[in-house]
Amino acid sequence: xxxxxSVENLGIGFRSEGQDFTVVRDVSFSLEAGQTLALVGESGxxxxxTSLGIMGLLPPPPQSRTTGRIVLHGGDGxxxxxxxxxxxxxxxxxxxxxxxMIFQEPLTSLNPVHTIGDQIVEAIRSHRRVSxxxxxxxAVELLEQVGIPDPQERLGTYPHELSGGMRQRIMIAIALAxxxxxxxxxxxxxxxxxxxQAQILDLLRRLQKDTGMAxxxxxxxxxxxxxxxxxxIVMYAGQTVExxxxxxxxxDPLMPYTIGLMNAVPRLETAGLKLGDLKTIEGxxxxxAALPQGCSFHPRCAYMQEGLCDTSPPSIEDAGGGxxxxxxxxxxxxxxxxx
Amino acid sequence: MSMNTAPPAxxxxxxxxxxxxxxxxxxxxxxxxxxxxxxxxxALLCVVGPWMLPHGMLDIHIRDRFSPPGSETYxxxxxxxxxxxxxxxFMAGRVSLMVGxxxxxxxxxxxxxxxxxxxxxxxxxxTVLMRFTDAVLCFPQIFLLLVLAAFLxxxxxxxxxxxxxxxxxxxxxxxxAEIRSLRExxxxxxxRVSGASHTWIMFRELLPNTIxxxxxxxxxxxxxxxxxxxxxxxxxxxxxPPLPSWGNMLNNAQQFLDTAPWLAIVPGVAxxxxxTSFNFIGDGLRDALDARSDLQ
Amino acid sequence: xxxxxxxxETIELKQHFPLRRGLFGGSNxxxxxxDGITIDIGRRSVLGLVGESGxxxxxFGRAVMGLExxxxxxxxxxxxxxxxxxxxxxxxxxxxxxxxxxxxxxxxNPRMSVANTLSVPLRFHEPGLSRQARRDRxxxxxxxxxxxxRYIDRFPHEFSGGQxxxxxxxxxxxxxxxxxxxxxxxxxxxxxVQAQVLNLFAKLQREMQLTxxxxxxxxxxxxxVSDHVAVMYLGRIVEIAPTRALFSExxxxxxxxxxxAAPTPEARDRKKRIVLExxxxxxxxxxxxxxxxxxxxxxLDACAxxxxxxxxxxxxxxxxxxxxxxxxxxxxxx
Numbered sequence: 001x002x003x004x005x006s007v008e009n010l011g012i013g014f015r016s017e018g019q020d021f022t023v024v025r026d027v028s029f030s031l032e033a034g035q036t037l038a039l040v041g042e043s044g045x046x047x048x049x050t051s052l053g054i055m056g057l058l059p060p061p062p063q064s065r066t067t068g069r070i071v072l073h074g075g076d077g078x079x080x081x082x083x084x085x086x087x088x089x090x091x092x093x094x095x096x097x098x099x100x101m102i103f104q105e106p107l108t109s110l111n112p113v114h115t116i117g118d119q120i121v122e123a124i125r126s127h128r129r130v131s132x133x134x135x136x137x138x139a140v141e142l143l144e145q146v147g148i149p150d151p152q153e154r155l156g157t158y159p160h161e162l163s164g165g166m167r168q169r170i171m172i173a174i175a176l177a178x179x180x181x182x183x184x185x186x187x188x189x190x191x192x193x194x195x196x197q198a199q200i201l202d203l204l205r206r207l208q209k210d211t212g213m214a215x216x217x218x219x220x221x222x223x224x225x226x227x228x229x230x231x232x233i234v235m236y237a238g239q240t241v242e243x244x245x246x247x248x249x250x251x252d253p254l255m256p257y258t259i260g261l262m263n264a265v266p267r268l269e270t271a272g273l274k275l276g277d278l279k280t281i282e283g284x285x286x287x288x289a290a291l292p293q294g295c296s297f298h299p300r301c302a303y304m305q306e307g308l309c310d311t312s313p314p315s316i317e318d319a320g321g322g323x324x325x326x327x328x329x330x331x332x333x334x335x336x337x338x339x
Numbered sequence: 340m341s342m343n344t345a346p347p348a349x350x351x352x353x354x355x356x357x358x359x360x361x362x363x364x365x366x367x368x369x370x371x372x373x374x375x376x377x378x379x380x381x382a383l384l385c386v387v388g389p390w391m392l393p394h395g396m397l398d399i400h401i402r403d404r405f406s407p408p409g410s411e412t413y414x415x416x417x418x419x420x421x422x423x424x425x426x427x428x429f430m431a432g433r434v435s436l437m438v439g440x441x442x443x444x445x446x447x448x449x450x451x452x453x454x455x456x457x458x459x460x461x462x463x464x465x466t467v468l469m470r471f472t473d474a475v476l477c478f479p480q481i482f483l484l485l486v487l488a489a490f491l492x493x494x495x496x497x498x499x500x501x502x503x504x505x506x507x508x509x510x511x512x513x514x515x516a517e518i519r520s521l522r523e524x525x526x527x528x529x530x531r532v533s534g535a536s537h538t539w540i541m542f543r544e545l546l547p548n549t550i551x552x553x554x555x556x557x558x559x560x561x562x563x564x565x566x567x568x569x570x571x572x573x574x575x576x577x578x579x580p581p582l583p584s585w586g587n588m589l590n591n592a593q594q595f596l597d598t599a600p601w602l603a604i605v606p607g608v609a610x611x612x613x614x615t616s617f618n619f620i621g622d623g624l625r626d627a628l629d630a631r632s633d634l635q
Numbered sequence: 636x637x638x639x640x641x642x643x644e645t646i647e648l649k650q651h652f653p654l655r656r657g658l659f660g661g662s663n664x665x666x667x668x669x670d671g672i673t674i675d676i677g678r679r680s681v682l683g684l685v686g687e688s689g690x691x692x693x694x695f696g697r698a699v700m701g702l703e704x705x706x707x708x709x710x711x712x713x714x715x716x717x718x719x720x721x722x723x724x725x726x727x728x729x730x731x732x733x734x735x736x737x738x739x740x741x742x743x744n745p746r747m748s749v750a751n752t753l754s755v756p757l758r759f760h761e762p763g764l765s766r767q768a769r770r771d772r773x774x775x776x777x778x779x780x781x782x783x784x785r786y787i788d789r790f791p792h793e794f795s796g797g798q799x800x801x802x803x804x805x806x807x808x809x810x811x812x813x814x815x816x817x818x819x820x821x822x823x824x825x826x827x828v829q830a831q832v833l834n835l836f837a838k839l840q841r842e843m844q845l846t847x848x849x850x851x852x853x854x855x856x857x858x859x860v861s862d863h864v865a866v867m868y869l870g871r872i873v874e875i876a877p878t879r880a881l882f883s884e885x886x887x888x889x890x891x892x893x894x895x896a897a898p899t900p901e902a903r904d905r906k907k908r909i910v911l912e913x914x915x916x917x918x919x920x921x922x923x924x925x926x927x928x929x930x931x932x933x934x935l936d937a938c939a940x941x942x943x944x945x946x947x948x949x950x951x952x953x954x955x956x957x958x959x960x961x962x963x964x965x966x967x968x969x
Contacts, residue, residue: 042825163914164688193687193852195911198896202910220826223898250900264830268899271858272878277834278859281827284795525742529806532700532734534726534759547746 002073004181004214005031005054005099009068012046012053012238016063021289023049025238026068031182031214038217038229038246042261044285046238047218051184054216055101056083056091072098072181097127100175104187106167110159116170117155123174142173145210147203165196172203179211186218201227222262226250234258237286237296240316244323252337254319254330256303257281295327303329364627371623374616381613385432394423396430397581405599416601418591424605431583432609438499438584439565439613445503446564447510447557451546454514459522459541469515476508484567488576498577502564510556517549551628555621562617569610585610640714641675642814642846643699648672648708650691650698654919667918668694670870671708673945676814681840681847683861683878685854685893689915691870692850696816699848700734701725712814730760733807737819739799743791749777749802750787756809776805781835797828804835808843815840818850833860854897858882863951866890869926870918872945876952883965886954889927891963909964925956933961 012024024046031037039047049058058064070083072094083091095101103109111119120139121132130138136155143151146169159167168188175183185204189197205228208215217228225232225246232249234242234257242255253259263279283300286292292299298309308328316326319334327333365371389396393412400421408416414425457468487501521527522545530540565585571577572586580587585606592602650669668691676682686692697703699710701717710717712728720728733756736742743752753773757764764772774784780801791799800820807815817836821829837860840847851857857864858878865875866889874887885891895909911930916922922929924939931938937957945953 042827165914193915194854194896194898195687195892196914197898198908198910199912201898221898222826222900226900227898261826262900264827265900266830266833266855266859267901268855268858268882268894268897269901271855271882272861272864272880277837278830280830280834282831285825525736525738526744528702529734529736529742529803530744530755531702532729532732533756533806533810534729535755536759539755539759544744544747548744550746 002033003030004033004073006071011067012049013065023238023288027240033214034212035230036215036217038225038232041235045235047235097178098180099182100180101184102171102175102188104190106171115156123177127178146173182214184216241326248323254325255327256301257297361627365623368623370619374619377616385429388429392426394426396426408601415605427583431585434584438568439561441499442502442564443557443561446507450507450510451514454511455541458515458518472508472511480505502567513552513556514549518545521545555625558621562614566614642678643676644711645674646709649706650694651706664919667870679844680862683857683864684850685857686867690867692867696818696850700816730810731813733812735803735807735817735820739796742803745791748788760810780805800832814846816848869921874954880952885963886948887956888931888933
């Protein structure tokens with residue numbers, strides 16, 4: 001297993017109407033070839049901004065500030081590349097080539113006036129010096145790879161003629177055109193129906209096995225996480241609050257926010273049993289311009305202890321086997337469960 | 340924007356309208372502010388100016404005919420009959436601005452109602468109304484104006500009505516397009532399910548949501564109405580002397596263009612300033628009000 | 636009105652839309668959005684309606700609300716045939732049926748304060764009320780849905796998505812309806828907020844004895860809130876059952892596939908999952924026979940002959956599949 005990307009102490013802030021606020025704070029993780037890391041969180045958690053930061057797609061300073069390090073590790077003989085502060089021209093060459101991205105709504109990312117064939121060919125030829133014919137052959141291969149029937153004919157169709165699931169397949173084909181080391185998938189199945197979502201998740205898993213790419217999968221859905229991710233990071237108010245192997249995080253969560261989210265989702269297993277109310281997390285995700293003192297989750301936390309949680313921010317600790325938790329009370333929470 | 344973060348109002352203190360986003364955006368628009376200042380100055384001069392000057396607009400001073408601007412007591416000079424040009428300019432400004440604004444009010448009302456009904460009912464009524472609007476739009480406006488003015492008595496009121504009748508179409512089209520997109524929003528269905536009447540939905544649910552584009556279009560309509568009034572009056576079909584308007588002042592000036600050019604320059608500059616100011620304000624309002632984020 | 640008759644009954648309800656084509660129209664293609672639905676919703680019960688996009692579930696909801704005129708079939712509310720009702724009767728029915736929407740951002744008029752938004756139903760259904768009385772009722776209703784009454788003069792942009800959804804619910808309840816149609820009401824909300832809104836629905840349904848049609852694409856949500864669940868595919872009901880029975884003993888292959896595809900945090904054996912091929916076919920040109928047969932892993936040649944009818948397969952449990960021999964997998968993955 002080789003490391004393809006390291007993110008160290010990433011911080012991202014924005015300036016809007018004279019006000020500064022930080023939306024990502026001190027986030028660190030790494031991506032390994034052939035592995036999938038999920039970033040889970042609700043809206044406002046900073047998960048999507050993190051991915052845009054890696055892609056270098058944030059607005060330029062002073063509208064945004066980025067601190068920390070994002071290092072793309074060289075594969076075959078190339079050295080490591082520090083992505084932060086990289087000139088846009090070099091970043092543009094890496095984007096699509098070594099790091100590719102797919103989004104929630106493929107329709108807005110595809111150009112409506114060009115055929116999908118042209119768009120794939122264009123994606124290839126913007127990075128590689130190959131002939132049109134060669135690029136077209138590659139496009140057919142790609143469409144085949146992402147499970148589109150009659151790829152030859154499909155090259156001539158326009159995005160609006162395809163269903164949502166088909167469009168997402170096209171986006172994946174474009175993303176994979178240059179065999180990137182890293183695929184960032186930002187809620188790629190959220191807009192799709194469950195049966196189509198299952199298809200796309202299967203496809204991504206299969207493609208990862210074939211190409212050995214690393215995946216950063218951003219989602220709000222723990223069900224999807226369970227399905228696709230090897231490791232999981234739970235984000236809240238711009239911070240990593242829990243991290244570990246997916247099975248560990250989902251079956252033995254220690255951070256109260258993760259526990260709360262897991263409890264808030266209705267389960268298929270208990271459907272129709274009328275078990276009463278779902279457990280909820282009261283209150284709101286805090287405004288990034290006015291974060292609470294101490295732990296940013298403490299005003300909503302069921303395990304909050306006065307004088308401990310509301311004084312100083314907790315640091316992230318190892319609860320064993322790389323299961324990282326940002327909570328001062330994780331020991332008590334873990335013990336409470338065992339008894 | 341995120342959906343579930345703390346609502347803005349709870350985080351920030353209550354905001355007054357003066358610091359609200361559209362107002363701040365407008366204030367940042369330099370030309371619009373310049374336009375606003377200019378129009379205010381012109382309006383103020385037109386209202387109080389005539390009282391500040393030593394001569395009335397109809398006072399004839401035969402010996403002082405064709406005094407150039409700045410001479411003795413005549414700030415902007417005098418015309419062929421020795422009347423004070425400044426006094427005439429300000430009085431004419433009252434007429435021209437009044438005609439412009441009144442025509443705007445009337446045409447905005449007409450356009451908004453037609454656009455609203457057309458946009459809301461769609462189908463047959465909408466199609467008929469919009470085709471009618473297009474038909475009126477196809478007519479050359481000036482030609483229509485001149486024909487109407489030739490048949491009707493050309494006083495200020497009539498000119499206002501004529502201008503309004505020939506300039507409501509743009510607003511109608513803007514409003515109908517806005518309404519057609521708003522009509523599909525859930526809040527309109529919600530009002531229907533609540534038992535609301537068509538009138539309620541049109542005037543209370545939909546119309547307030549188109550106020551931004553209407554204000555912008557209305558401002559630009561004032562500019563155009565002033566220009567049209569000047570044009571028609573210049574051709575002699577508009578406001579009739581001795582009542583001055585910027586347009587008929589230009590008409591009187593044309594025969595003295597080489598001997599007393601200020602007679603044309605002064606009202607010409609006034610028209611230009613007023614029209615460009617209204618256009619700048621319109622642009623500023625468009626930038627300030629058109630931001631979609633505001634509707635959300 | 637009697638307690639045992641259903642509040643809502645549809646019989647072979649169809650809702651077809653002509654497909655406009657080209658400049659001169661001239662095509663007689665129709666979208667068969669709802670293609671013959673017969674369903675009862677019992678008093679004070681919640682019927683969940685699940686289906687994917689294109690299944691026609693929202694169109695069915697709109698038809699029930701009287702927002703569309705059905706192409707054919709009948710719709711009865713409390714025994715009254717809507718198509719034959721007079722305008723006075725219709726007005727009374729409209730008061731008793733209200734609706735909550737999916738998008739909390741487009742369902743509230745951005746230029747209207749909460750007080751005004753909540754007053755609209757009262758203005759038209761209880762015209763005798765004074766302005767102050769309407770305001771008082773609006774304030775009380777805000778408290779009922781879990782918002783402080785002092786928010787009454789605020790505007791929609793001052794609220795979060797979850798709070799807006801509460802306001803939307805409050806509006807629906809202002810005229811004390813008997814029936815609520817809820818169309819994807821939690822799908823735009825974050826997980827933690829979704830749970831709050833679902834709990835609110837459950838509480839209100841209990842306290843106000845509401846009958847509900849709860850439309851969603853989310854099986855887990857529908858399983859949590861409903862007494863009965865109907866599964867819709869391409870304009871038809873393919874299975875309908877008491878909730879527990881549907882999730883533990885599905886009798887239609889499509890229900891099985893949906894249950895199997897729904898992601899769940901419980902680690903499941905991925906190999907067991909049934910992944911359907913392709914997309915839902917077009918409602919303009921649905922497959923002959925069983926609408927699901929083109930994607931069905933168990934389809935036989937016989938499935939192309941005639942649309943299968945809903946057959947009784949258990950108590951209150953009906954499925955539209957001709958195969959009796961299937962042992963389908965349940966939600967629990969056993």
